[in-house]
Amino acid sequence: MNKQPIDNVDPHGQRLAAHEAYWQRFGVHRASRQAELPAMATGSPTLDRQLPGGGYPIGAVTELLCKNAGLGELSLLLHGLARRMREQPKRQLAFIAPPPTLQAPALTQAGIDCARVPLVACRDDSEKVWCVEQMARANAFAGFVVWADHLDTTALRRLQLAAEKAACPVFVYRHIRAAAERSPAALRLAITAGDGGQRIEILKCRGPAGARIAGLQPGVECVWQFETPRAELAALRAGASNDIPQPDRVPHVARSSSSPLGAR
Known part of the structure; x- marks a missing residue:
């Protein structure tokens, strides 16, 4: 029996690998390999199991869409961000245009050093994007949290480039009506609340989307209460x-x- 030359064992597989490597240059990956992408744990094992990579994507934008404030939406980030800051003790966490109800004890109780959390006040959403871009150049931040409702596709792409440059996550809080708009964000979560507690729906992610998580109690999850x-x-x-x-x-x-x- 004639043996096939080693160089021609799987020409189809070689062409497929070359084709895949080509598209990876543009950020296109197989959904089955998303677990290899860098991510930070959310602090909720239930949510981690639903997200590709096991958490919030690093070097990318995550949108958190809420109908109104006070749904425990910030608590979804504090535990994960506190862990990331412990892992990067020389870096800071920037809050861009946070709501006036934000309290220092909320961060302290979650394990975040307030001395490492600069708060930036901005006049409009375009200035918020500009601030993230400028601070991302310093390579001194573990993450950015932005409150901005009126962001178009261009602004979100600029935030995405800033996240890639800083190699850290950028979280954006927007109104849930933005769920009907297209977005270049790597992850989009819709947060609502009912009689049974919080409800989180994965609208978009790097991989299969559409998962729903219900039953999180705002009174328990909300660490600043x-x-x-x-x-x-x-x-x-x-x-x-x-x-x-x-x-x-x-x-x-x-x-x-x-x-x-x-x-x-």
Whole structure:
């Protein structure tokens, strides 16, 4: 029996490998190989199992689409970001145009050093994108978290390039109505809430999408919700204080008596 020359064992496989290598130059990969892409753990094993690579993609944009604030949406990031900052103790975490309800105890309780979290105030969404681009050049950040509703495709692509340049994740909070728009983001998560708790739907990812996760309780997942001290609770019951917001009015924001982080 004649043996086939080694060089011609699998010419089809060689052509396929060359074809695949060509497309990888443009960022196109097989869905079955997405686990090889760099990712950071989310802090939720349930969510990690649903995401390609086992977490949020590094060097890419992740969109978190929410109908309104206060759904525990920030808690989905804090645990993962705290771990990443521990792994990179010399890097910072930038918050771009965060909401005024953000509280320093929220970050501290999650294990994030507030001294390493610069907050940047911007006039509009175009300035937010520009800030990320400029800071990405420093190669000194473990991640960026941006609050921006009105971003077009060009702006998101610029954020994607900045994430690749800094080799870190960029998270963007947008209104859920943006789910109907096209986006170059590597990962898009829709966050809603109902009687059963939070509901997360994977709208887009590098691989099969469409997974749904339900049953996460906002009161448990939201790390910046603080228990009202007994003295304040007694005052509330007695009606002696009208300045302290009651927990049911602001269920997912730290009490206003906590000093908020100032913009830097």
